[in-house]
Amino acid sequence: MSQWDITHKVTDLVTDGAENMGVCARELRLRHTICVAHTLNLLIKKALDQNPVLSDIRASSRKVVGYFKSSTTAKERLTKVQEQMRWPALKLIQEVDTRWNSTYHMLQRVYDLREPVGAALAGLRTEIAPLSSRQYEIIAECLKVLSSFNDATVELSEEKRVSGSKVIPLLSMLHHALEEEMGLVQTPENTAMAESLKRQLREKFNNLQSMSIISLATLLNPRFKKIGFFSPNKAAEAEKRLTSECCKLWHRLDATVLQTRTQTCHCGHNSGGPKIPG
Template identity: 60%
Template sequence: MSRRSIRVTGLQKKPGSSWEVKCLLCLRELVYNNNTSTMLRHYRSLHVNVEATQENPGPDKNADIAELLVNMVVEDSQPFSFVEGTGFKKLFEALAPNYVLPTRKTLKAMVDKRYQETKEKAKAVVSKAQAVSITSDLWTSINTESFLAVTCHFIDESTSLQSVVLGVQHFTEAHSAVNLASTKTALMTEWGIRDKVTCLVTDGAPNMGACARELHLRHTTCVAHSLNLMVRKAMENSLEISAIRSNCRRIVGYFKSSTTAKLVQEVETRWNSTYLMFQRLYDLHEPVGAALAGLRTDIQPLSADTFTIIKDCLKVLEPFNQATTELSEEKRVSGSKVIPLLSMLHCSLEEEEIGMIQTAESREMAQFLRRQLRDKLNNIQSMSIMYLSTLLDPRFKKIGFFSPNQAVDAETRLISECAAIIRHHQSSSSPSPSTPSTSATQSVEQGSKLWHRFDATSQQTGTTNVTAGATMEVQAYLSEPNILRKSDPLKYWEQQKAVYPNLYKLAVAFLCTPASSVPCERALAHKI
């Protein structure tokens, strides 16, 4: 009997029967006839391969375990030292006793290798993009440590929207526009997109706007941040509503610290938190009022008149809550949605809608919001990156505009952009200057007055033909019925890129711009 077979089998006497052995691996009983043949046959047929695999996982199994370890660090943000924990070692000893756990230093090297491999793959994908938009955000911790995040958004060769985190860097310099621009330039250069950026999307901080000017990039402010600021200004404009907010914060703070009431506290930097605080208090106003009445506290319960004001405020703010939530959660094309969405918000604050609000304080807030929205719309509709993306979105086209006149101007600009694409294509496909062509003849004849009028007319005719071709393509596209609002505009362009080849190139360049800087904030929340 081999040494292994002795270890896995035992000899025992059954009452009233012959000697038998029991396999310690499967507990099967075998007849013992003073030799080991039966035991060896059983072990070799059922256990030898299984046990060898368990004790010697092999290179493929070890590689799989190593990959899972790296995934655990990356996905769960685990520290490298967790592999040296006593409990984790015991767990691995039970699950994979023959796998040698890496040290924290080795694990760090494994994660660094994965990072470089993933980064190179991402660079290869980004390098194929025709145009990109970037979003940027700066975050400072309670320990005054700052981090700068930059994300890149583009439409790939299959007409699908892609996003890549270019970097989340520890930012130790002063938060000046020059320093921000220097860091972003280094990232754009490293990723090879310096000449491909069509727009930079950030929050409304002055240094971010100045940074875009320093980089000579188109700049647009995160719409979700803008709506948040609009709501705050409108509320702060009313002394009565400001007092209600203050009292609501005290009530929520009291219950959040002493009970398990499911109330929501207002947070200055969190979008829609005021709306959610009002909504939850209004929904729970009876139990909250009863609790305050029975407790020894100097906090006054909210009156019936106050709840009427809160109810009206919720009516006014509900569309804003829907808009910011929709823009923040959007995983498809979103920049083209800004003008139509703000137009619909403005419609929700029409005079007849405001007239249905009972309280004067809420009506005043609604009117203030309406004025702010009109100013914001006028500003956004003058930005080429916004109105061209709206016009190039087959869901909206011209009917997405707040102003019909602005829609006409946008169409004119789109024709101009389309004509520029056609001219660029013609110039890139024409013979080079070194090739013998009519260029040499033209240079000789330019001095002759005989052909001057003909040459000028010929050149003008060529320009007219380009503009006419661009006009026909744009008008044919705009004359088509709009696709459904919930449809994917990029699927439309993938199907129509052969029909409208020049507009397709413009759609790839302009529809990649996101409406908000939320992708950057998600990167910061995940990385830090």
């Protein structure tokens, strides 16, 4: 940072939750903030991985997608079936282990192309079996539960705009969206996943509203202000924190101005004018 002359510009170090990153921040004497998008990715992956039925569905989906991507014959067959059924020319999407929303996009595309994929597999010599109607039912509900999490991930991963002030409002909206979906979910597999997500959201982000840099960013964003918080109490705490910070800045500024004036007066007094001989 010294080499690039950016030390005075760095106010926060945003990383994943690895312990060595925390050590690095302490060594550099920088405020350390754990990346919310990364944390969100981890908790969703955990909720999916802990669910045996959803894990089996994902494995079956990966096999189907992998087959159509690796076989030219299967790929051509699927394209032809889509044309015959006057289906949109969509391609299957494979899951990537490091990005949870690739799982979301894979399941979404597998569900959207369930009829063409089933028809294409029926005309091919393969041991790859299409997903069952029960599995598609579970996928449909799973996508509804995860839809708001996908939107939040996209918003928090934005590179061209600052996202710090959006964190608390987005997590608040996620909480409310999850509450609504839990009232509509009927399959036990998705109920278990939703409960896991709700529990992890509370555990991972419970103290987020008390973080100075995040809460102040939310309060100072004219779109959110105090309505962006989970509760009025947290908004009041942030407002009190902002007032305190403003007072500190004012006192520092006042002291600087006073020191400058004192130095100016002192220099003027010492310089004086030319002495007139008596």
